[in-house]
Amino acid sequence: xxxxxxxxxxxxxxxxxxxxxxxxxxxxxxxxxxxxxxxxxxxxxxxxxxxxxxxxxxxxxxxxxxxxxxxxxxxxxxxxxxxxxxxxxxxxxxxxxxxxxxxxxxxxxxxxxxxxxxxxxxxxxxxxxxxxxxxxxxxxxxxxxxxxxxxxxxxxxxxxxxxxxxxxxxxxxxxxxxxxxxxxxxxxxxxxxxxxxxxxxxxxxxxxxxxxxxxxxxxxxxxxxxxxxxxxxxxxxxxxxxxxxxxxxxxxxxxxx
Amino acid sequence: xxxxxxxxxxxxxxxxxxxxxxxxxxxxxxxxxxxxxxxxxxxxxxxxxxxxxxxxxxxxxxxxxxxxxxxxxxxxxxxxxxxxxxxxxxxxxxxxxxxxxxxxxxxxxxxxxxxxxxxxxxxxxxxxxxxxxxxxxxxxxxxxxxxxxxxxxxxxxxxxxxxxxxxxxxxxxxxxxxxxxxxxxxxxxxxxxxxxxxxxxxxxxxxxxxxxxxxxxxxxxxxxxxxxxxxxxxxxxxxxxxxxxxxxxxxxxxxxxxxxxxxxxxxxxxxxxxxxxxxxxxxxxxxxxxxxxxxxxxxxxxxxxxxxxxxxxxxxxxx
Numbered sequence: 001x002x003x004x005x006x007x008x009x010x011x012x013x014x015x016x017x018x019x020x021x022x023x024x025x026x027x028x029x030x031x032x033x034x035x036x037x038x039x040x041x042x043x044x045x046x047x048x049x050x051x052x053x054x055x056x057x058x059x060x061x062x063x064x065x066x067x068x069x070x071x072x073x074x075x076x077x078x079x080x081x082x083x084x085x086x087x088x089x090x091x092x093x094x095x096x097x098x099x100x101x102x103x104x105x106x107x108x109x110x111x112x113x114x115x116x117x118x119x120x121x122x123x124x125x126x127x128x129x130x131x132x133x134x135x136x137x138x139x140x141x142x143x144x145x146x147x148x149x150x151x152x153x154x155x156x157x158x159x160x161x162x163x164x165x166x167x168x169x170x171x172x173x174x175x176x177x178x179x180x181x182x183x184x185x186x187x188x189x190x191x192x193x194x195x196x197x198x199x200x201x202x203x204x205x206x207x208x209x210x211x212x213x214x215x216x217x218x219x220x221x222x223x224x225x226x227x228x229x230x231x232x233x234x235x236x237x238x239x240x241x242x243x244x245x246x247x248x249x250x251x252x253x254x255x256x257x
Numbered sequence: 258x259x260x261x262x263x264x265x266x267x268x269x270x271x272x273x274x275x276x277x278x279x280x281x282x283x284x285x286x287x288x289x290x291x292x293x294x295x296x297x298x299x300x301x302x303x304x305x306x307x308x309x310x311x312x313x314x315x316x317x318x319x320x321x322x323x324x325x326x327x328x329x330x331x332x333x334x335x336x337x338x339x340x341x342x343x344x345x346x347x348x349x350x351x352x353x354x355x356x357x358x359x360x361x362x363x364x365x366x367x368x369x370x371x372x373x374x375x376x377x378x379x380x381x382x383x384x385x386x387x388x389x390x391x392x393x394x395x396x397x398x399x400x401x402x403x404x405x406x407x408x409x410x411x412x413x414x415x416x417x418x419x420x421x422x423x424x425x426x427x428x429x430x431x432x433x434x435x436x437x438x439x440x441x442x443x444x445x446x447x448x449x450x451x452x453x454x455x456x457x458x459x460x461x462x463x464x465x466x467x468x469x470x471x472x473x474x475x476x477x478x479x480x481x482x483x484x485x486x487x488x489x490x491x492x493x494x495x496x497x498x499x500x501x502x503x504x505x506x507x508x509x510x511x512x513x514x515x516x517x518x519x520x521x522x523x524x525x526x527x528x529x530x531x532x533x534x535x536x537x538x539x540x541x542x543x544x545x546x547x548x549x550x551x552x553x554x555x556x557x558x559x560x561x562x563x564x565x566x567x568x569x570x571x572x573x574x575x576x
Contacts, residue, residue, distance in 0.1 A: 021312040023444075024535035043490065054444055055491030058534060157469060213359055 002201050004148055004179060005094070005126040007065075011036045012196070013226050014067065014181065015219065016206025023058045025215050030062050033219035038064050039096050039204065041071035042086045056089070067128065069096035074109070079116045083125060095120060096128040096150065096183075096204075106156040106184075110137040114144055121145025130183050133167040135174050142178060149178055150204065153195060154185025157207040161191030165198070172199050189218075189225030196229025197237060258571070261286065261425040265414065266297035267396070267556040268549045269431035270403045271564035274331060276429075277410050279568055284425075285407070286415045293400040295433045299450055299528045301476050301486050302399070302557050303463050304328065304392040305341050307362045309555065316537060317555060318361075320562040325392035327561035332402050335394050339462035342366075342375060343386040346512055352467040353386060363388045377458045377514060393463050395478050396557060427571050428546040434529040437493060440541065440548055445493030445529040448554070449502040450486035452478070453510060455520035466509050473509035475517075482523065485510045487554070498525040530554060540567045547571065 002009040015035045020026040030038060040059055059066065068086030073079040076099065083095040099116055101109025108131055117127050121144055129141050133151045141149060151171060154160035162168055163185070172180060179201040186192055192203045203226055212218035258281045262269045265287035273283045287294065306321030329336040343363075345353040357363060363386045372379035374387065408414060415421055430436060437443050460477040476484045488502045503525060510517035532553040533539060540563055541548045549567045552559060 021314075022532075022534060022536040024533075027534070043492065054493045055446075058444065211355075 002179060004128075009036055009065075009202075011223075012202040012230055013192075013223050014039060014202060014204040015209065016204065017041075017059060018071075018206055019210040020215055023055065026210075027058070027062060028216040029209055029219035030064060032216050032223065033209070034223050035219075036064055037067050038062060039067040039069045039206075040090070041069050042082055042089065043072070065094075066090050066092060067094050067096050068092065069130075070098045072100065073098060074100050076112045076116045076119070079112070080119050083116075083120055084123075087125070093124055093126045094128065095125050096130060098130045108132060108152075110134065113137070114140045117141050117146055118144040128181070133164060133171055135171060138171060138175060142175070147178065148181065149175060150181045150183035152184040153182050153191070156184040158185050159187025159208060160185055161187050162195055165194070168195060168198055168200070189221045192222050193225040193229035193232070196226050197232050199233050202226075258282070258426040259424070260284070260427045260429060260571070261421055262429045262431060263287070263546075264295075264431035264433060264435070265289070265292040265400075265404070265416075266295050266431065266433055267293070267300070267400065267560045268297075268433065268552060268563065269429070270400060270407065271560040272429045272431055272549055272567055273407050273412055274403065275564040275568040276571075277407065277412065279572065281427075281571075282411070283407070284413045284415065284421060286421050288416075288418050290416045292404045293397055295435070296448070296528045296530045296552070297400060297433075297556055298397055299448065299487075299526045300396040300556050301450070301463070301474060301484060301554075302394045302396040303341065303474065303476060304336070304394065304558055305388065305463070306558060307360050307388050307391060308341055308343065308465060309558065310361065311356055311359045313555070314535065314537060317559065321555065321558040324558050324561050328392075328394055328399065328557070332394075332399055332406070335399050335402060336392050337394065337462065338392045340374075341388040341391040341393075341463050341465060342371070342378075343388070343465045343467060344371075344378070344382045344513070345467040347383070349468055350384065352469060352472075353384065356467055357386055360386075360388075362390055374462070375460055375464070377460060377516075378464070381514065391463075393476055394557065399557070429567060430543075430546045430548045431550065433550060433552070434493075434531040436548065436550055437529075437531060440543065440550055442533050443531050443551060444534070446532055446553070447488070447490040447492045447494050447527060448486070448530050449488040449490075449498040449506070449525070449527040450484060451498065451503065451506055451522055451526070452524040453483045453485060453517055453520035454481050454523045455483070455516060456481050457516040457519060458514050464513060466513050468509070468512075471505050471509060473506060475510055475513055483510070483517070483520070489554070493529055495527060495529055498527045502527075538563050540570060542570070 014037045070079040070082045099109045099112040153162040181202040182195045183204045262285045304325045306318045310318040366385045463476040465474045485506045533551040536553040538551040
């Protein structure tokens with residue numbers, strides 16, 4: 001079981017809800033992913049929309065826990081306001097905090113992120129910060145009150161997979177007690193398995209599933225890969241070595257010559 | 258049979274047209290006061306079943322294939338059958354490959370091929386996808402012409418709030434996003450678009466610009482006007498276009514050709530598209546009415562097929 005701010009979670013896959021071909025396909029993907037947590041971006045248009053007949057009704061009908069996010073926010077104030085609106089709308093203290101610093105790479109503005117995390121934590125929010133793999137920033141986020149960290153493994157939507165495995169490994173070693181969730185950049189199920197093998201607690205996906213030709217099947221493929229990676233980590237992985245090691249004991253074998 | 262059609266958008270007018278073809282008397286009511294007051298009047302008017310296949314289920318491509326013929330037969334001269342051109346900025350050519358793997362009936366063009374089709378775009382893109390069999394029309398002109406044809410054919414239009422009476426054998430509800438909350442499962446998606454006017458560039462067909470975050474299109478409308486659309490926001494909200502959407506639509510047009518930077522913005526608009534959870538339209542019998550709704554962004558593409566289905570329902574089950 002994974003403990004996130006006192007909530008016990010079984011599934012180690014979090015699913016984003018944006019950019020699916022239709023809400024029906026999203027709902028089917030949520031089912032095959034076996035996820036318990038979906039993240040939803042709150043836009044002004046959504047917040048100000050009429051009740052009923054909206055996407056948010058469909059999200060609520062999915063029957064899974066909602067982690068609102070501040071996607072698209074570029075400043076501390078914007079992110080804090082969005083988080084506060086999300087708390088009202090979704091009735092949750094959880095927030096996936098994104099403060100984007102660069103329009104093209106969607107890289108987090110880590111300075112604004114730490115400040116927003118502090119403000120929101122003091123306001124009673126339970127913050128899931130989208131951050132880089134920088135250890136010092138991660139330390140500051142923990143100091144600011146974050147009890148979960150969500151580092152990227154590559155830029156959002158890039159599908160590059162873990163481009164810096166040593167950094168992810170260092171982060172795991174450095175924050176042994178903090179749940180770590182890879183938040184962005186995964187493209188393939190094998191990428192998800194690879195980060196789970198490092199001992200990461202969970203993976204958050206959106207584009208890799210939503211933009212697949214068959215999102216429903218892809219969601220299941222990721223779910224399987226994440227479970228396999230986690231099981232592999234728990235089972236104890238072998239370290240690679242340069243030389244062959246026979247799988248059959250050689251000693252005592254008859255010698256013919 | 259005497260039929261009432263509620264809603265004078267693309268759904269209502271195509272249903273009325275099919276009803277007239279079957280010899281039924283038709284009355285159309287729309288409280289907005291004119292045709293195409295809802296999403297129809299803001300539509301791109303692309304009859305692009307193959308491009309839409311990129312994200313839509315197979316049924317959309319299948320049902321949409323006959324749309325161009327239907328519109329050409331109903332409104333001769335209104336349909337431009339020059340295909341669709343799909344391009345991507347140099348750094349996003351991966352998107353073009355992805356688009357190609359998910360669509361059918363297209364061919365790859367090189368720089369020369371693009372220049373032959375659209376001289377204005379010569380040298381601007383190395384490669385493009387061309388969907389030869391696709392078509393487009395001007396939604397407002399088409400709806401206006403359809404209304405005229407129907408009126409000449411004896412269809413009565415009632416554009417006020419007065420009650421149309423109850424002595425109808427059949428009622429077709431084609432009220433689009435106004436039916437959200439009434440038709441179960443119907444939701445609203447905000448869409449925004451704008452019109453540019455410039456003499457400096459000419460296009461012969463809709464051009465789609467792929468971008469990982471904002472796939473947008475520019476449709477030539479004649480008279481040096483171009484429609485640029487359209488955003489897709491999961492929100493049941495109308496009202497004016499937002500600054501961000503305006504900026505993104507203008508960026509797309511500018512990326513297609515810098516001449517659009519000098520164009521005049523002659524109109525902006527925003528509306529709500531009605532859609533079901535699978536984004537596929539439906540014909541539903543609710544109470545005494547036959548509802549034709551949920552066209553998402555496929556009004557002109559799928560209205561003919563859905564109108565035929567709705568009217569055939571009437572033929573099978575006489576009221």
